[in-house]
Amino acid sequence: MKKKFLVSCLIGLSATALMAQESELESLKKALQEQQKVIQSLLQKVEALEKQQAGATNEQAQLKRLVEAPGTNLSLAATPSGKSWSPSDPIRIGRGATYADLGLVATFAAGSSSARDIEGGTQPGGHDPNQRGFTVQGVELNLQGAVDTYFRGNANILFSIDSGGESFLEVEEAWLETMSLPWNLQVRAGQILTDFGRLNTQHPHAWAFVDSSLVNTRFLGADGLRNPGARLAWLAPTPFFTELSLGVQNSQGETATSFRSAGHSHGGEEEEGLPFGYRHPDNDRGVSDIGDLLFTPRFTTSFDLTDAQTIVLGASAAFGPNANGGSGDTSTQIYGVDAYWKWKPVNHHAGFPFVSWQTEAMLRRYELGAFDWDEDGDGAVSDGEVANTATGLSAVLRRETVTDWGFYSQVLYGFHKGWVAGLRGDFVTGERGNYEKLPLTLDGAALGRDPLREERWRISPNLTWYPTEFSKLRLQYNYDRRRELGEDHSIWLQFEFLLGAHGAHKF
Amino acid sequence: MKTLLLTLSLFFAALAAQAKLNVAATLPDFGSIAEAIGGDKITVTSIARGTEDAHFVDARPSFIRVLNKADVLIEGGAELEIGWLPPLVNSARNGKILADAPGHVVLSRGMQLLDVPAGAVDRSMGDVHPGGNPHYWLDPANAKPMAARLAEVFSQLDAANASSYAENLKKFNATLDEKLAGWTKQLEPFKGTKVVTYHKSFDYLLKRFGLELAGTIEPKPGIEPSPTHINALVPRMNSEGVKLILIEGFRPRRTPERVAKETGAKLLILPASVGGTPQAKDYFSLLDYDVSQIVGALKR
Numbered sequence: 001m002k003k004k005f006l007v008s009c010l011i012g013l014s015a016t017a018l019m020a021q022e023s024e025l026e027s028l029k030k031a032l033q034e035q036q037k038v039i040q041s042l043l044q045k046v047e048a049l050e051k052q053q054a055g056a057t058n059e060q061a062q063l064k065r066l067v068e069a070p071g072t073n074l075s076l077a078a079t080p081s082g083k084s085w086s087p088s089d090p091i092r093i094g095r096g097a098t099y100a101d102l103g104l105v106a107t108f109a110a111g112s113s114s115a116r117d118i119e120g121g122t123q124p125g126g127h128d129p130n131q132r133g134f135t136v137q138g139v140e141l142n143l144q145g146a147v148d149t150y151f152r153g154n155a156n157i158l159f160s161i162d163s164g165g166e167s168f169l170e171v172e173e174a175w176l177e178t179m180s181l182p183w184n185l186q187v188r189a190g191q192i193l194t195d196f197g198r199l200n201t202q203h204p205h206a207w208a209f210v211d212s213s214l215v216n217t218r219f220l221g222a223d224g225l226r227n228p229g230a231r232l233a234w235l236a237p238t239p240f241f242t243e244l245s246l247g248v249q250n251s252q253g254e255t256a257t258s259f260r261s262a263g264h265s266h267g268g269e270e271e272e273g274l275p276f277g278y279r280h281p282d283n284d285r286g287v288s289d290i291g292d293l294l295f296t297p298r299f300t301t302s303f304d305l306t307d308a309q310t311i312v313l314g315a316s317a318a319f320g321p322n323a324n325g326g327s328g329d330t331s332t333q334i335y336g337v338d339a340y341w342k343w344k345p346v347n348h349h350a351g352f353p354f355v356s357w358q359t360e361a362m363l364r365r366y367e368l369g370a371f372d373w374d375e376d377g378d379g380a381v382s383d384g385e386v387a388n389t390a391t392g393l394s395a396v397l398r399r400e401t402v403t404d405w406g407f408y409s410q411v412l413y414g415f416h417k418g419w420v421a422g423l424r425g426d427f428v429t430g431e432r433g434n435y436e437k438l439p440l441t442l443d444g445a446a447l448g449r450d451p452l453r454e455e456r457w458r459i460s461p462n463l464t465w466y467p468t469e470f471s472k473l474r475l476q477y478n479y480d481r482r483r484e485l486g487e488d489h490s491i492w493l494q495f496e497f498l499l500g501a502h503g504a505h506k507f
Numbered sequence: 508m509k510t511l512l513l514t515l516s517l518f519f520a521a522l523a524a525q526a527k528l529n530v531a532a533t534l535p536d537f538g539s540i541a542e543a544i545g546g547d548k549i550t551v552t553s554i555a556r557g558t559e560d561a562h563f564v565d566a567r568p569s570f571i572r573v574l575n576k577a578d579v580l581i582e583g584g585a586e587l588e589i590g591w592l593p594p595l596v597n598s599a600r601n602g603k604i605l606a607d608a609p610g611h612v613v614l615s616r617g618m619q620l621l622d623v624p625a626g627a628v629d630r631s632m633g634d635v636h637p638g639g640n641p642h643y644w645l646d647p648a649n650a651k652p653m654a655a656r657l658a659e660v661f662s663q664l665d666a667a668n669a670s671s672y673a674e675n676l677k678k679f680n681a682t683l684d685e686k687l688a689g690w691t692k693q694l695e696p697f698k699g700t701k702v703v704t705y706h707k708s709f710d711y712l713l714k715r716f717g718l719e720l721a722g723t724i725e726p727k728p729g730i731e732p733s734p735t736h737i738n739a740l741v742p743r744m745n746s747e748g749v750k751l752i753l754i755e756g757f758r759p760r761r762t763p764e765r766v767a768k769e770t771g772a773k774l775l776i777l778p779a780s781v782g783g784t785p786q787a788k789d790y791f792s793l794l795d796y797d798v799s800q801i802v803g804a805l806k807r
Contacts, residue, residue, distance in 0.1 A: 146606070149605075149606065152597060177597070178600075179597070179600075179602070179605055180600055180601060180602030180605060181600060184575065184600050185600065186598070186600050235571070235572070235575055235598075235600055240569065240572070241568035241569050241571055241572050243568075300568075302567065302568035302569060303569070304567060304569050307556075310565070310567050310568075310569070312568060342565070344565060346556055346558045346559060347558045347559065347756055347757040348559055348560065348563065348757060349560060349757050349758060349759055350560055350562070350563050350729075351560075351563040351565075417731060417759070418731070468630075468634070468729060468730070469590075469634075470630060503593055503594070504566060504589070504590050504591055504592075504593055504594050505594070506566070506594055507565055507566050507567050507568060507594075
């Protein structure tokens with residue numbers, strides 16, 4: 001009896017246990033089914049999202065293809081988040097966006113000199129350091145780009161401040177140039193820096209020295225020889241590079257110093273002392289014929305001497321009327337030769353090490369017209385009139401041609417990436433003219449050599465550090481020796497930065 | 508009279524027969540691929556040399572003549588040659604290689620570049636290329652679209668030899684496939700190996716073969732290594748187990764040698780361009796050499 005009860009109890013218990021298990025199983029099964037449904041829906045969602053993304057990348061690829069098709073200057077940078085522009089984003093102007101490369105180069109100098117006449121004296125260049133203290137040598141805005149399929153354009157607008165604190169703005173260059181003409185010709189027209197020698201066409205920020213050379217500033221002017229005009233250049237069919245060019249420009253203006261110039265001074269005051277040749281220039285004298293324009297023929301050739309050495313040789317001339325004589329009467333001829341040699345090993349690191357040597361020599365023949373100092377015509381020596389003590393009257397200067405010549409030579413040694421050591425020597429002198437041999441006086445003081453043609457030389461060692469291609473720091477010492485004015489020492493620290501795009505320079 | 512006419516006609520016939528396509532390439536790598544596609548139907552002149560840093564080539568006047576005579580100009584683009592090519596092209600007086608003329612080939616167009624900056628780019632980041640890393644020819648898979656593009660351009664300008672270019676392209680692709688499989692196999696056991704380079708110039712090669720770029724000797728592109736940067740790089744290399752430093756032949760040796768000594772890593776001098784070493788005679792031998800040198804260095 002007891003046995004039967006126990007067994008039935010046991011069966012009952014196990015049955016309930018089984019039943020409980022079964023219901024658990026059922027609920028588990030149900031739960032599993034639910035989970036499977038959830039997984040299914042999630043998978044469907046993922047599929048849909050994937051399809052969407054594929055569609056988006058397809059669109060992007062299509063857009064990329066359209067945008068980057070040959071002929072456009074745009075490129076699509078990957079912006080996976082698809083950010084849209086917000087007012088706090090900087091507006092960037094650059095290649096392709098505004099159809100012009102825009103760059104700003106600002107060059108400054110700080111330093112001192114033993115000379116009292118820095119601006120126009122020891123430093124005759126218009127963009128040289130011009131005072132004790134800080135100088136704004138130039139803030140140059142450069143725009144260049146393709147004008148259309150026929151031309152490219154370039155403009156350099158330069159702002160600087162003279163030693164008197166007066167600001168001025170100059171359009172250094174603004175020209176268009178053809179991209180491809182027949183017969184290997186090329187035309188450049190607009191406001192152009194004359195293609196004479198090598199230094200004249202270099203903008204101040206590209207100089208290897210803090211200042212311009214003596215021979216360039218004396219013969220081609222404080223700002224270089226530049227004027228509106230045009231230049232035609234022909235690439236000759238020689239096995240090595242040869243180019244022949246002819247420039248035609250206006251011959252007047254303050255940037256045509258050896259020609260029909262008004263005289264150029266960046267200083268706030270008028271240049272003290274007498275004008276060039278002890279004769280006032282007549283700047284209102286007009287152009288008598290086409291021969292009165294400024295012509296500049298030039299020949300350039302270049303060879304690669306070895307895998308590591310290149311040489312560029314050139315010869316230039318400038319012919320034009322000058323202001324020291326009657327219309328069509330007096331003219332100036334300037335002749336120049338230049339040479340540039342560079343060594344850079346085949347396994348250079350970012351362009352270093354390198355050694356370069358550049359020399360330019362120039363000769364100027366300047367016709368001075370006849371000039372009578374008796375400007376008020378009273379037959380006696382008045383104030384401000386140059387007198388000839390031999391005659392006791394105002395000086396009467398005869399017509400003559402004076403010859404000046406000079407050269408500079410500079411060596412650069414880039415010894416380590418970003419570091420360049422340089423050394424330059426300058427020399428200018430002139431043949432004594434008749435007007436310098438006469439016993440002339442001005443307001444009682446005896447006159448001797450023309451200070452604008454007097455012999456002087458200079459030696460300048462320097463050291464430049466380029467943290468990157470976009471900034472530089474340069475330390476330079478100038479030893480100036482001027483006959484009759486003695487020696488002067490100057491030390492300049494130049495600093496410069498470049499913002500934006502700036503095209504690569506010519507070799 | 509008759510002899511004169513005969514000689515003249517022979518002369519002109521000779522001239523016409525010599526009308527090969529004149530191709531100018533900025534880098535010898537592009538020149539090498541062009542040679543493979545063009546064969547004897549073209550003459551190729553490469554401007555930069557494999558031994559020099561492609562960013563800093565001098566725009567010598569002699570190159571103006573090369574571009575003046577060229578029917579095709581092949582450039583890498585992505586601002587690789589921006590420091591020296593524009594003044595040459597501007598003086599070349601050759602309409603065939605300007606802007607979107609058919610003879611002007613910019614190989615980066617349509618190429619998937621690495622390291623395309625996602626946000627704003629400015630020079631405080633160093634010399635960053637806004638279009639992406641321009642050293643893309645070191646990924647052999649990129650040679651296919653480059654070769655195809657060149658074959659297309661050559662065929663367009665010289666339809667008479669189009670079949671020859673197509674034939675050469677097929678051969679090139681076949682060789683490339685075979686070689687790529689070989690290189691992948693060779694570097695298979697070294698996948699995931701960490702490597703340090705001088706500049707980000709080997710990125711494409713490393714990515715293709717599964718090697719990882721752990722850092723560069725330059726703190727930022729174009730900026731020389733500073734003591735601070737090296738003092739941070741060396742311990743990081745030690746902790747991450749970086750065993751290989753790759754630099755090009757023109758890089759200064761002092762800092763990489765010092766880093767190699769302090770980390771026990773092997774310093775390998777590899778050409779990044781055809782002609783960078785005598786063994787890198789053309790595109791395939793450049794990669795052959797690079798791959799075998801890396802394998803040799805990692806085996807030990």
